[in-house]
Amino acid sequence: MKLYYMPGACSIGIHVLLEEIGKPYDLQKIDGAKQEQYGPDFVKINPKSKVPTLQRDDGSVLTEFPAIATWLARKNPDKGLLPSDPDGEARALEAMDYVVSTMHMQGFSRMFRPGAYAPTEADHDAVKARGKEIMEKGLVLMDKALEGKEYVAGKFSVADAALFYVEFWAAARMKMTLPKNCAAHYERMKGRPAVKRTIEQEGLTAAV
8 A cells, every 4th residue: 555645734644544554555755845736646646636645555546534544444443443333433433524524624724725715815814713713613522522531432543543633733733722631632642653653754753
């Protein structure tokens, strides 16, 4: 397998899962500053021009964080990346989808790229503020989901890999204060060997 990633992007969550699984895989860095995601070589692999992108051993390509994470979990059931009971699985998928589709795509996307929502620069601060509201609400909800637990579904799962990357963006990049349970979860995640290896491989040691 080969993971196409950008350092510190949402692909870091998939990178963590690959390290948790422990099977051989290759890494291919995509330089966002040079907009390599729009270059012809990468567009041939993923015309969506985004990461994470996973090229599987048979050459087929899988895109979108939830799809890749779920596939990895299903292919490696011994790693316990999804709860085995239907309710637990549903809760893990519920949390992962909310993190990706709402906290990331509605919250952080406004904070990072306000121009995509308001072409007039005078409106950018309002767009960023709305994104922060969405993100802060998400952190409150995830904090509640973590109450009395070390991980979202009780044990480490795909949901935690997703939550980790938005916690990283909030705490390390945006200097936001994480609520108590999320802060503890973020520190717990950083202590996992797979996360430590991922951070080192992506050159993020100083940032995290």
